[in-house]
Amino acid sequence: MRSLLYSFLAISLSAPLGIGLCVADDWKQFRGPGALGASAGSRLPEQFDGASLKNVAWKTAIPGRSVGGAIVVGEQVITTTGDGMDQRRIRLLSYDAKTGKQRWEQQLVARGRPYCHPTSANAAPTPASDGERVYAFFSSNDLACVDLQGNLVWYRSLATDFPKAGNDVGMSSSPVVADGVVIVQVECQGDSFAIGINSTDGTTAWLIERPRKANWSSPTMVKMPSGKSGVILQSSGDLVAVSPSDGKAMWKMEMGCSTTPSAVADGNRLIVPSGGLTVLDLSSAGAPSQLWKENKLNPNACSPVVSSDKVYVVNRTVLVCGDAFTGKVLWQLRIPDAKQIWSSPVIAGNRLYLFSMEGACFVVDISGEEGKIVETNQLGDEVLGSPAVVGNAMYVRGATTLWKIASE
Amino acid sequence: MYVKLFLARSSVKGALLASLVLATPMACLADTNSEKLGMLRTIRPNNDTDVKAASSAVKQLSESSSIDLIDVLKSMKGASPLGKNWLLGLANTLHRKSPETTKDALRAFLTDASQDPEARYTVFRWLTDGDAELKAKMLDGMLQDSSPELRFEAVAKVLNSSETLETGVLQTLLEASRHPEQIVAIIGRLGKQGVTVNQSEHFGFLDTWKLIGPFDNVGSRSFDKEYAVETDYADGKSLAGSYNGKSGAVQWVTETTADAEGVVDLAKVFNNEKGCIVYGVATVELPADLDCEIRVGCINAQKVWVNGKLVIANEVYHTGMQIDQYAAPVKLRAGTNQILIKVCQNEQKEAWAQRYVFQARLCDSTGKAIATK
Structure with missing residues (x-):
């Protein structure tokens, strides 16, 4: 009953039209339902602590390293890791959401290049799920599909299929799944493409060429005016919407987009990290028109997050809030003592949770005219992935630990 | 159906007939399994026909009552890197179904250095998962193992065991190690003990x-x-x-x-x-x-x-x-x-x-x- 209430609140308060918004209790992709990074009906503890385990329901150490987020599918919290020699052992792991006990594991060997900057990891992308299967992508361009019991369904080595694909700084684009197709964006100086792969058997549904420039952003699912699904692909040279079923372009705009933070679809507005933020109107057919553009809303690494008609971006260590309809900057808040922030923030109710790379979580009250840090919590592990929020719990994938934060 | 037939006939003739009937489908199943494993071993890159067939084969083999985990692991030997991952995924599925019943066979497989290195390392992980003592004990004899991953772990175990390893131990590790990061670390520690190694020459x-x-x-x-x-x-x-x-x-x-x-x-x-x-x-x-x-x-x-x-x-x-x-x-x-x-x-x-x-x-x-x- 409570989960139904959360579903209702999440849908009605944030009114997203993104794909994958079936059950608010699930967080099945990078930045969750609609890729909004928000769960309006959730209430999370403001205080928690990795050392004393205050408001830590459970934590579990995970071998290797990950900088991606965890997803939540039903009662399972699913994450990936790369461990062993050169992080070549790529693993999908499932944990019971209530107890933290491991449910299953699947393990393969990276067939592409696992090398990356020490800050990153081979397990950088966040996995995705359609509720039936899990799709895990790695920097080494290995793509594995398992069922919800961890059984291998299919596997693709995109590095074998496209030998010049890869980036030794590390790749990080997360997959999305819609209309029975898994979409993966691989852009680098070598083989660059977006590929749609049939979710049931791993065969190629479509393949399109993409610019041969390094890009770490992820595809974003949107609902087009026709009611059909669309996949937004951004790069330093273009912004394109393609059909997930056949990869055909629905529209294309020549514009320079950021190559790290990803776009957000909030209803019929597409919020694109481009020249700061550029917001496009998706309400009519054809290429969208620009609603506003604001260079002071400049997300340098984290993806923007939208809630209650406000948009939030993190520019290095400054949290900036803007009006989602006009782009007007409403307030700025410097995050003290944060050296680097990679983790895209999440919003639960009227609190924004922002993790620094060092594992400090800044809880920001966003209900007033100014943002205010109400708590600073330490987890004691690096955090680069974006947390998952389901119900009144937050699942944080640290580099070496998975945490469930919930009130005691 | 075949079991029922066997129980219904009490005569020797009936039993023999039933045995034949029993043996034949099992043999057929084994042949079919073998064919599927062979297909997975040789899956071609960028080939949808193969991917579709492999997906179907993995599903059928996962559900087969006649598939043997050790056979799957053995089939990894000589398989293409792509094929090995399909087989590894299948092996993980089969192992999860019966983690305890095959331990003796898995130990024997691990000690057989002629088997596929990645398969052996996977087995090593299954056997030592959650048992640090057993893991350390097994690694003691693996400094010269033919599996790069086992060798890497064996070197790491000794290298990380103490900050004050004796020169002789470090030299043994240097001879055993093949991983650049480990080699550089070992040479660095030898240098602090006054033992100079020409690093460029060591790497070639x-x-x-x-x-x-x-x-x-x-x-x-x-x-x-x-x-x-x-x-x-x-x-x-x-x-x-x-x-x-x-x-x-x-x-x-x-x-x-x-x-x-x-x-x-x-x-x-x-x-x-x-x-x-x-x-x-x-x-x-x-x-x-x-x-x-x-x-x-x-x-x-x-x-x-x-x-x-x-x-x-x-x-x-x-x-x-x-x-x-x-x-x-x-x-x-x-x-x-x-x-x-x-x-x-x-x-x-x-x-x-x-x-x-x-x-x-x-x-x-x-x-x-x-x-x-």
């Missing part, structure tokens, strides 16, 4: 190169342009003369690097030239034919030829560099062998995009340096 880096350049690469347009150095090399001509470079005639210069990681600094030799290409030639004398690997680290776009054959090509600028970044198997011959490298620099202006360097070495398939002169 090629330290002496004849270099020529710069040639034009403005706009990064000449990665595939065949300058006369390349065509002369391909034609087997002498490379001793001069060539027309980016700003006039250029001649060969000899550069010997003293860098511990064999890094040749082209920015230094060629005055931080940008938008250019430099060629390097190294020669290696061998007493007999040899199958080995050439391994290259390079922050810039590069091509590598060995005895006239193109073996490495990466048109990638400033996305990282490390020892053994790119590797390719090569056949060297008795006598003189020639290695040609083409290193391309672009015109990026960022501070982190100014490096113009490469390193190259020859080693066996495990990473151990081969003896050259």
Whole structure:
């Protein structure tokens, strides 16, 4: 009953039209339902602590390293890791959401290049799920599909299929799944493409060429005016919407987009990290028109997050809030003592949770005219992935630990 | 149905008949399983027909009552890297179904060094998962294991056990280790104990190169342009003369690097030239034919030829560099062998995009340096 209430609140308060918004209790992709990074009906503890385990329901150490987020599918919290020699052992792991006990594991060997900057990891992308299967992508361009019991369904080595694909700084684009197709964006100086792969058997549904420039952003699912699904692909040279079923372009705009933070679809507005933020109107057919553009809303690494008609971006260590309809900057808040922030923030109710790379979580009250840090919590592990929020719990994938934060 | 038939007949004749009937479908199943495993072993890259068949085969094998986990692991031997992952995924599924019942067979499999190294390492993990004591005990005998992953873990276990390992222990680890990071760490610790190891020699880096350049690469347009150095090399001509470079005639210069990681600094030799290409030639004398690997680290776009054959090509600028970044198997011959490298620099202006360097070495398939002169 409570989960139904959360579903209702999440849908009605944030009114997203993104794909994958079936059950608010699930967080099945990078930045969750609609890729909004928000769960309006959730209430999370403001205080928690990795050392004393205050408001830590459970934590579990995970071998290797990950900088991606965890997803939540039903009662399972699913994450990936790369461990062993050169992080070549790529693993999908499932944990019971209530107890933290491991449910299953699947393990393969990276067939592409696992090398990356020490800050990153081979397990950088966040996995995705359609509720039936899990799709895990790695920097080494290995793509594995398992069922919800961890059984291998299919596997693709995109590095074998496209030998010049890869980036030794590390790749990080997360997959999305819609209309029975898994979409993966691989852009680098070598083989660059977006590929749609049939979710049931791993065969190629479509393949399109993409610019041969390094890009770490992820595809974003949107609902087009026709009611059909669309996949937004951004790069330093273009912004394109393609059909997930056949990869055909629905529209294309020549514009320079950021190559790290990803776009957000909030209803019929597409919020694109481009020249700061550029917001496009998706309400009519054809290429969208620009609603506003604001260079002071400049997300340098984290993806923007939208809630209650406000948009939030993190520019290095400054949290900036803007009006989602006009782009007007409403307030700025410097995050003290944060050296680097990679983790895209999440919003639960009227609190924004922002993790620094060092594992400090800044809880920001966003209900007033100014943002205010109400708590600073330490987890004691690096955090680069974006947390998952389901119900009144937050699942944080640290580099070496998975945490469930919930009130005691 | 067959079981019912067996129970219904009490006569010897009936039992024999039933046995035949029982044996035949089981044999058929085994044959079918074998066919499916064979298909997974040889799955082709970028081939939807194979992917679809493999997906179907994995599902059927996962649900089969006649499939044997050890058979799946054994089938990984000689399989393609792609096929191995399908088989590994299947093996994980089967192992999860019966983690306890096959331990004796798994132990026997692990000790059989002729089996696939990745399969053996997977079994090692299954057996030692959550049992640190058993893991440590097993690793004690694996310093020379043929599996690179087991060897890596065995070296790491000793190396991380103490900050004050004796010199003899470190030297044993150095002889055993094949992983660049471990080797560098071991040599560093030996150095602190007053034991000097020539790191470049240990890795087998090629330290002496004849270099020529710069040639034009403005706009990064000449990665595939065949300058006369390349065509002369391909034609087997002498490379001793001069060539027309980016700003006039250029001649060969000899550069010997003293860098511990064999890094040749082209920015230094060629005055931080940008938008250019430099060629390097190294020669290696061998007493007999040899199958080995050439391994290259390079922050810039590069091509590598060995005895006239193109073996490495990466048109990638400033996305990282490390020892053994790119590797390719090569056949060297008795006598003189020639290695040609083409290193391309672009015109990026960022501070982190100014490096113009490469390193190259020859080693066996495990990473151990081969003896050259």
